[in-house]
Amino acid sequence: MQRVASTSRRTGWAEEAALALTSAGYRRGGARRAILELLDEQSCALSAVEIQQALTSRNREVSRASIYRVMEELEEIGLLARVEVGRGVVRYEPSRHGPGHHHHLVCDHCGRISPFTDEGLERAIRRVSDALPLQVSEHEVVIHGSCETCAAS
Amino acid sequence: MQRVASTSRRTGWAEEAALALTSAGYRRGGARRAILELLDEQSCALSAVEIQQALTSRNREVSRASIYRVMEELEEIGLLARVEVGRGVVRYEPSRHGPGHHHHLVCDHCGRISPFTDEGLERAIRRVSDALPLQVSEHEVVIHGSCETCAAS
């Protein structure tokens, strides 16, 4: 099991996404570009509200409606994964099938989420997916518990 | 991998839950009992709306507010698992750590969800959980794709 470093890093996902959007007939508006870049820098999933706050804090205001619209477009063409992890809030993150693919730990106490990876787990899921009558597009593993900070209190 | 039969069966979870609620200082109101019994009969997770509809159709009306309140109580004492699986809707199901424990397939097209189990997957998750610095309470695996019906169309 690997905890994933939470430092930011850009991986070219934004460029890939922009290209995919262009060839899907979308134009490149400012709000969309700002959102793509923000998402690309994240190590873990953000909610719509968090995306808006992050953009505001770097002086790039984007309306809530645009955020949801961009999320929808990106999900449509498979570039974005939704992570639903608690309290009815939906979070979004770049869908990386290769490197960067990870799952989530959720502290049910403070709501913090953090990413992890595990090759054995991936193998088990691949095996299950292959045996399914479903055409599998994505999978998601969420582990709930109390984080170190909350368990201590 | 095992598809889980979707026939109803009662497993004593309702009684266990009622006892746990009593010893946690709750009284046994009618709405709460009706909800417990309904949940116990389900083979898979229901949303609050679905719970209300199911109860209405058996002439046992329960207000939406009560449903949410009971869900909250049950979740608090660990008898209920939330399954968040798409489109912002939260579903609930009895939390069974032993037999009956299962995960979910979601058709992203029609929204249908169905349960499955896999021992290898459980082993992989247990291994990961043991290695975590978190106190793990639950885990959840969701596989997304297109179901047979939707893939055909």
Next chain:
DNA sequence: GTTCCTGCAAAAGATTTGCAGTGAC
């Protein structure tokens, strides 16, 4: 110039809360 993108404001859902009446103990 046309068509798409964006923001604003309103709408639609889901969930939570306040309060008063009823029921369990």
Next chain:
DNA sequence: GTCACTGCAAATCTTTTGCAGGAAC
């Protein structure tokens, strides 16, 4: 009789939609 449970209605919060102006092509 007391305190918890329930239903109703109002409030809150997230997400979606309609529309008008501005931007990309």
